[in-house]
Amino acid sequence: MMRARLRGSWIGATVTGALVVLLLAGCAAEAPETTSPPTVSEAPAATQDPEPTEPPAPAFDRTAHSIDDPMSIWVVSNKLRPLTPMDFAPTDLSMPVGLENEFGQPLREPAARAAEALFAAAGEAGVPVRIISAYRDYGTQVGLYDSYVARDGQAAADTYSARPGHSEHQTGLVIDLDDHGACYLQACFGETPTGVWLAEHAADYGFIVRYPAGKEDVTGFMPEPWHFRYVGPELAAEMRATGVSTLEEFFDLPPAPGYAG
Ligand SMILES: [Zn+2]
Structure with a gap:
């Protein structure tokens, strides 16, 4: 029983992995040439969602805005990070x-x-x-x-x-x-x-x-x-x-x- 269930999960994960690779290949600059073996932690997700209809959500881009530019909505100002220039004034x-x-x-x-x-x-x-x-x-x-x-x-x-x-x-x-x-x-x-x-x-x-x-x-x-x-x-x-x-x-x-x- 356990072996059969594991094998089913492994196949599901492999299919999912192949789909992800296909979906990513269209937009990624460098599509991976080989698939890595599925890990145990990936298996349950594959079992729950064997046929994804949407590509995975892209990871949050932490570089979308500057944290240094004082005109950036992500600028981080604190006691170690003065605004540059110190007398900065926004333009909008x-x-x-x-x-x-x-x-x-x-x-x-x-x-x-x-x-x-x-x-x-x-x-x-x-x-x-x-x-x-x-x-x-x-x-x-x-x-x-x-x-x-x-x-x-x-x-x-x-x-x-x-x-x-x-x-x-x-x-x-x-x-x-x-x-x-x-x-x-x-x-x-x-x-x-x-x-x-x-x-x-x-x-x-x-x-x-x-x-x-x-x-x-x-x-x-x-x-x-x-x-x-x-x-x-x-x-x-x-x-x-x-x-x-x-x-x-x-x-x-x-x-x-x-x-x-
Ligand atoms: Zn305040």
């Missing part, structure tokens, strides 16, 4: 239309349109939400950071405010959100109905919680359930599907718990 700033926006700050074009869609969905779900911070230019961040250092000292300020040139807000891809409640820029925002709804649905519109709880040593920041970073729906979906919650881990970058100097 756009005001989100029809959204409550405390200080009237713009976003980059794709993030602005995505924020409009996110807010429309929140409205349909009956979830109150407003923008309390969006694009901040280099000069604004200089002023903010300096005021925090003067008030709390540099060590404390570095735990909650990015140094100029290191702030994601300077990319124009970030919104800080609020519900008009008591948890304005506080960790408890994550437990409000709005915070819970956003954590669940923001990825559908291309936004991720950039500084999740438990990842302080990776991102260098305390949890910020109000800070949503636009990375596009494809990357947001891939991060959710793979369970990787930080850009540093997704792109195999070193953790950035503090500044280099």
Whole structure:
């Protein structure tokens, strides 16, 4: 019995392997000349789906966008990766239309349109939400950071405010959100109905919680359930599907718990 079942699985896997090779041969630059023997772990999948009608989904392309170019929707900015140049300013700033926006700050074009869609969905779900911070230019961040250092000292300020040139807000891809409640820029925002709804649905519109709880040593920041970073729906979906919650881990970058100097 066992031997017969194994042989059946082996044949199924071989047929599947041949089909995959045929399907790939049309688009791959170099089609493999030989098939490798099926492994035991491949056999169950072949048994469940002996006649695939669609080619396998292509692997997620982690190089589709730059993580260094400050105009890339995947740019990774953290305490070890300043924006280049430090005083970078995006060229496609756009005001989100029809959204409550405390200080009237713009976003980059794709993030602005995505924020409009996110807010429309929140409205349909009956979830109150407003923008309390969006694009901040280099000069604004200089002023903010300096005021925090003067008030709390540099060590404390570095735990909650990015140094100029290191702030994601300077990319124009970030919104800080609020519900008009008591948890304005506080960790408890994550437990409000709005915070819970956003954590669940923001990825559908291309936004991720950039500084999740438990990842302080990776991102260098305390949890910020109000800070949503636009990375596009494809990357947001891939991060959710793979369970990787930080850009540093997704792109195999070193953790950035503090500044280099
Ligand atoms: Zn923020």
